[in-house]
Amino acid sequence: MDGKVGSETWGTVLKNPALEGQIQKLGLDSTDNIVIYADANQGWGEDGRIAWSLRVAGLKNVRILDGGYNYWKEKGLKTTIIPTLFNTRSDFEIIRRDDSSTINTKALYTDYAQFRVIDSRSSEEYHGQKDLGEVRKGHLPGAVSLPFQQLLMSDGTLKSFDEINQILSEHDIKKTSPIVVYCTAGIRSAYMVMVLKAAGYTNVRNYTPSFYHWAALSYTPIE
16 A cells, blocks of 8 residues: 555555565465455455455465354354464465456456446445545545445345345346456455456456546546
8 A cells, every 4th residue: 555545556566576465474374275354244345355365366266254253243252352363374475476366457448348347335425425535535436335344234144146146136237247346546446346357257457546546647537
């Protein structure tokens, strides 16, 4: 998150050497089974963003804990207040970076008409009634408003894939549709991308510079 808010690289995934270093520092390796959790319904889908970023780095065995920490506690499962650290630095290397689920501003702007664009922010942000410091308010032209929390039950667990399919079909979005999801800095949208890919949507991408960058440009249209 270093750099100017709204710049092309703001909130985007690190370049390979720096990304490798962060993963090595955590002690993670390609053979590990990794589970990410957060507070479902209380955050911005940070667990989805971390899982998505690790997938970009080539880590395949990455999952999100359904329902997050609160649901885990409600089930009476074990917790601790003792910090856990992986003491061994890994020698993980990015063999093949997977950028198939990401898109940059140039590609989105150039071929905008071919994509089904989903706005995963709140309805208030979508309608320009609330902002988080962006240069302009509103949403990308023709974008569907689908706050990422709408994919969750009231207890924070994920809705069934049949329910998710129904939600998207109501917006005429199909499993094979070329989908781009955005938010403010690619966090909530990363969560939605992970869920949609798990639900069988084959061509879905996270616009990581998101509305912070799109709104900061002089030539990009906003509704």
